[in-house]
Amino acid sequence: MLLPRGHLRVEIEAATLPRVANERRIVLFTAQEPSGDAHAAPVIARLRERYPEIEPVAWGGPKMEAAGATMLGRTADDGVMGLAGISKVVEVKRLHDEIVGWASKNPVAVHMPVDSPSANYPLCARLKPMGIKVVNLVAPQLWAWAPWRIGKVRRLSDILLCLLPFEEEWFRSRGVVAKFIGHPLLSKPIDVARADAEAAALPAGAPKIVLLPGSRSSEVRANGLLIAKTFALVRARHPQAAAIVFASNSSNAERFLAACGGVLPDGVRVMVAGRDGTIEGAIRWADVAIAVSGTVSLDCTRQSRPVVGVYRTSWIEATLAGLVLRSPNRLLPNIVAGRRIVPEFVPYAGGPEPIAREVLRLIDDAAVRSRTVADLDHVVAQFMARDPAPIAAEVLAQSVAGKRLDNAALDQIVAHAMRAE
Numbered sequence: 001m002l003l004p005r006g007h008l009r010v011e012i013e014a015a016t017l018p019r020v021a022n023e024r025r026i027v028l029f030t031a032q033e034p035s036g037d038a039h040a041a042p043v044i045a046r047l048r049e050r051y052p053e054i055e056p057v058a059w060g061g062p063k064m065e066a067a068g069a070t071m072l073g074r075t076a077d078d079g080v081m082g083l084a085g086i087s088k089v090v091e092v093k094r095l096h097d098e099i100v101g102w103a104s105k106n107p108v109a110v111h112m113p114v115d116s117p118s119a120n121y122p123l124c125a126r127l128k129p130m131g132i133k134v135v136n137l138v139a140p141q142l143w144a145w146a147p148w149r150i151g152k153v154r155r156l157s158d159i160l161l162c163l164l165p166f167e168e169e170w171f172r173s174r175g176v177v178a179k180f181i182g183h184p185l186l187s188k189p190i191d192v193a194r195a196d197a198e199a200a201a202l203p204a205g206a207p208k209i210v211l212l213p214g215s216r217s218s219e220v221r222a223n224g225l226l227i228a229k230t231f232a233l234v235r236a237r238h239p240q241a242a243a244i245v246f247a248s249n250s251s252n253a254e255r256f257l258a259a260c261g262g263v264l265p266d267g268v269r270v271m272v273a274g275r276d277g278t279i280e281g282a283i284r285w286a287d288v289a290i291a292v293s294g295t296v297s298l299d300c301t302r303q304s305r306p307v308v309g310v311y312r313t314s315w316i317e318a319t320l321a322g323l324v325l326r327s328p329n330r331l332l333p334n335i336v337a338g339r340r341i342v343p344e345f346v347p348y349a350g351g352p353e354p355i356a357r358e359v360l361r362l363i364d365d366a367a368v369r370s371r372t373v374a375d376l377d378h379v380v381a382q383f384m385a386r387d388p389a390p391i392a393a394e395v396l397a398q399s400v401a402g403k404r405l406d407n408a409a410l411d412q413i414v415a416h417a418m419r420a421e
Contacts (some may be wrong), residue, residue: 024109027396028068028132029058030099030123034215034248037061037076037113039137039163040210042184042389043112043396044069049392050395057106059099060114063345070209072102091118100126108132109400112392125157133399135159137392139167139178144327150174159405161392164336172407177411179395182386185298197304198281203269205242207287207363208240211268212279212299213256214292215248223292224404226352226401230290232265232309233356234373238363241411243268244344246282250275288362290350293346294332301333306362306369308355309344311347318349333379391417 029044044056046069058069061076074085075095100123103111110133111125113120118141123132138339139162142149153160160178171178182415202208211227213220228245235241235311244305245268248252253270263269271282279299283289289300293311300307309331314320330346343358361368394413398405 003244013351024107025053025055025108025400026055026104026106026108027065027112027400028108028127029056029060029112029114030069030120031058031076031114033076033118034061034072036116036138037063038115038295039184040064040112041067043137043392044394046389046393051394051400052263054265054397054400059095071223073098092400093121097124099123100130103127103132104132108133110396113139113234114138121152121156121397128158130157132160135161135392135395135399137161138163139171141286141327143167143170144330145325147174147326150176157162157298158180159395159399159410161388161395163388164332166336166338177390177405177407177410179407179414180242180386180402180412181388183298184304184385184388185295186383187385187387188266190302195278195280195284198277198314199285200284202271202285203242203276205267206240207234208285209241209243209359210282210289211243211245212287212289212291212296213245213247214294214296215252217252217255219292219294220247220255221251221259223310225261226255226312226355227261227290227292227310228256228265228268229352230355231268232358232362233352234359235267237360241267244285245270246279247272257399288359290359292325293344295332297332297342301376304373304380306364306372306376307331307333307342308358309342309346310355311346315346315349318347321347333376336379336382337375341379342372385418386414387417390420 031040037060038260040060044067045055047056057068057070058064059073065071111127112135113124115138117189128134128273129331134157136157137162142387160171160176162178162180163178168178168180204329209230209231213224223301231243245256247270251273271277273279283300283303283305286305286385289305289307290310291297291300291307293309297309299305309320327335329340331344333342334340334344345355394417
């Protein structure tokens with residue numbers, strides 16, 4: 001389980017909500033990482049807007065709080081491994097005890113665990129026997145590495161809400177009630193005017209490359225130097241090249257600089273989310289992205305921006321991953337496409353030269369670039385007109401009302417939501 005550094009202890013007595021007489025009207029959200037915080041927030045906002053009788057409470061992050069959840073603990077500020085070994089096991093057990101203890105005293109109708117299956121499924125195993133329905137937001141990627149664990153999903157999930165198109169049939173064919181609801185990053189168009197304005201304010205250069213080192217502090221530390229060196233090789237071929245490092249926060253900006261030994265390569269500027277602009281503007285500005293593997297690759301896909309994916313590990317970890325992972329692709333655009341449409345080095349233990357060669361192909365070969373853009377457009381088309389927030393909120397509302405939802409009922413909910421939107 002990934003725990004935030006400085007994990008906060010929760011004062012349960014102070015956070016206890018008023019009881020609801022003879023009815024269960026609480027939806028409990030649990031998220032362990034920034035990505036889970038981002039996925040849950042729009043669902044919480046929709047619940048607050050459309051179903052004011054339902055009380056969303058959460059162990060999660062700042063976006064969930066801003067969306068209107070009653071926060072019982074902060075567990076998703078940073079997906080960094082804060083503890084190790086037996087200490088981590090003890091802290092996870094303590095957190096789960098807090099959540100279960102609170103749920104035993106309050107009328108929780110539904111638990112919505114958000115991603116992080118290694119952390120959330122043990123919690124589901126303790127909450128479900130208490131009569132609490134489990135509606136998972138984000139499917140565990142069993143198709144990539146552990147199909148034999150499907151029995152656990154059938155046992156511990158009442159409903160699985162999937163963010164990737166092919167997952168619906170994969171899980172349904174294995175006896176899980178599941179539905180593709182769309183992805184929050186790809187289901188709605190960006191604010192083009194704002195992105196263009198932000199991009200116009202960024203440095204000139206040719207080519208322009210955005211460096212996306214990830215949101216987890218561990219990712220920035222592991223990948224920062226590798227992607228900086230990759231850009232330096234590109235600039236050796238194109239002396240007028242410019243790069244923007246888009247850091248998710250000021251701490252990660254400092255970590256990137258530290259990973260580079262305190263000195264950024266020539267032509268590189270750091271941009272901090274919120275303070276200096278948005279990721280949409282940074283990607284709009286760029287010709288190519290170099291991105292640490294994760295949801296951020298979908299930010300690039302959303303704008304049909306060619307991307308090269310990286311994720312640095314040790315040689316041993318890279319070798320083991322090659323033996324364990326079942327999917328031939330690791331980067332989300334490739335997974336959705338079902339084939340390699342953008343280069344990926346995930347996991348990777350080598351140097352920057354092979355990555356730089358792929359970046360240069362996307363810059364210098366117009367045919368390669370044009371084909372990549374068309375492939376990314378096709379991926380985006382699979383998500384349009386399917387907004388996950390209203391779908392997930394409706395599933396939660398019907399579950400809170402005591403309805404037993406099967407695959408046919410989920411199909412109807414999605415069809416109705418798509419017509420309404």
